[in-house]
Amino acid sequence: MQAKGLSRKQVLAELKKIRRRDQQYDDGKILCSMCTKPHPMAIKAYRLFLTSNLGDPGLFPGSVQLEEEVINELATLLHGKNCVGHLVSGGTEANLLALLAARNMAHVNAPEVVLPESAHFSFTKICNLLNLKPVYAGLDGSFRVDPLKVEKCVCQRTVAIVGTAGTSELGVVDPIEKLSPVALEHKVWLHVDAAFGGLVIPFLADAKLNFDFALEAVESITVDPHKMGMAAIPAGGIIFRDRKALDCLKTETPYLTDQYQYTFVGTRTGAAAASTWAVFRSLGMEGFKKVVGNCMKTTRLFAEGLTSAGFKLVVEPTLNIVSFRSNHGTKRLAEKLRQQGWFVSYVPRYDCIRIVVMPHVKKQHASAFLKDLTRIEKL
Numbered sequence: 001m002q003a004k005g006l007s008r009k010q011v012l013a014e015l016k017k018i019r020r021r022d023q024q025y026d027d028g029k030i031l032c033s034m035c036t037k038p039h040p041m042a043i044k045a046y047r048l049f050l051t052s053n054l055g056d057p058g059l060f061p062g063s064v065q066l067e068e069e070v071i072n073e074l075a076t077l078l079h080g081k082n083c084v085g086h087l088v089s090g091g092t093e094a095n096l097l098a099l100l101a102a103r104n105m106a107h108v109n110a111p112e113v114v115l116p117e118s119a120h121f122s123f124t125k126i127c128n129l130l131n132l133k134p135v136y137a138g139l140d141g142s143f144r145v146d147p148l149k150v151e152k153c154v155c156q157r158t159v160a161i162v163g164t165a166g167t168s169e170l171g172v173v174d175p176i177e178k179l180s181p182v183a184l185e186h187k188v189w190l191h192v193d194a195a196f197g198g199l200v201i202p203f204l205a206d207a208k209l210n211f212d213f214a215l216e217a218v219e220s221i222t223v224d225p226h227k228m229g230m231a232a233i234p235a236g237g238i239i240f241r242d243r244k245a246l247d248c249l250k251t252e253t254p255y256l257t258d259q260y261q262y263t264f265v266g267t268r269t270g271a272a273a274a275s276t277w278a279v280f281r282s283l284g285m286e287g288f289k290k291v292v293g294n295c296m297k298t299t300r301l302f303a304e305g306l307t308s309a310g311f312k313l314v315v316e317p318t319l320n321i322v323s324f325r326s327n328h329g330t331k332r333l334a335e336k337l338r339q340q341g342w343f344v345s346y347v348p349r350y351d352c353i354r355i356v357v358m359p360h361v362k363k364q365h366a367s368a369f370l371k372d373l374t375r376i377e378k379l
Ligand SMILES: Cc1ncc(COP(=O)(O)O)c(C=O)c1O
Pocket: 034, 089, 090, 091, 092, 093, 095, 120, 122, 164, 166, 167, 168, 193, 194, 195, 196, 224, 236
């Protein structure tokens, strides 16, 4: 640290200069992110609650109210009744809390969790932390986990089955309605990782996908407002069907205003709750349907444009993610796109390029990308 402080003007000038190195969502070149530019009301609300700390809830009852209201709204959207939960740092922490509750509830030696081969990498970290053995179940021809393979992986040591509603790489939705009877039959916890899809599927015009608390076995759902909820980071969400899950998570907090904490992160901003709450209030169901509808329209533009330019889709998009391959080297194409300023992901598992069509990705960005793609492929 330097000996003396600088003026505000100097500090801001330095920050602005450094900030210019970051990519900006508005440029429409970020095609690989599951986060997006927060809704304008999310930013205003965030500023208003910047100093609040939900880790010490007795000091911030207003923020606690917002968190409770957001959790209730999410639970209702996901067909839950009397659910409980928290806003946490993201999908990783939400998945961690779900598996921690499932493991603590099960009380077995050498606990295992059955995961789809397509599960998010957060589960690798979680299994390490919780000393859970991951047992991977294979996928079907549409890249959805195969329920028969899941059932074969279940044993006495299984503490949870996980399904994904909106996989990170292809945006497919596992057949959760077929995992539910498997979980019921074997009396195993079913967790749904809907970090991405949880704020997409309920607003889709045509797809009727069962993935939530309407299914009897679903005990917990991850759903992240900082992805398609357009809230400011960090806003992950974990919802539990039953209050008893929280009892498995509680830690005594001797010197704070409340007796217990239920999240992994201690100090956590109330601004996340405020920003999520503000987006929900500003958009309502109608607004969310419009946002998701526009993302799906742009997704179809990408899909049609890619197909007519001779690229092969890995799978028809269910949600707002498009994945494709080139006949002339997909990995190399991804590298060339990056060199030309287009931020796409290369997915080694499927040897494909993936585009996440978030709200900041507009029709004109899709057209510009498609136009540039053919040129770039020839480079
Ligand atoms: C399906 C899924 N689960 C979990 C996560 C992890 O979320 P986070 O990065 O917010 O911790 C992601 C992130 O993209 C995801 O797509």
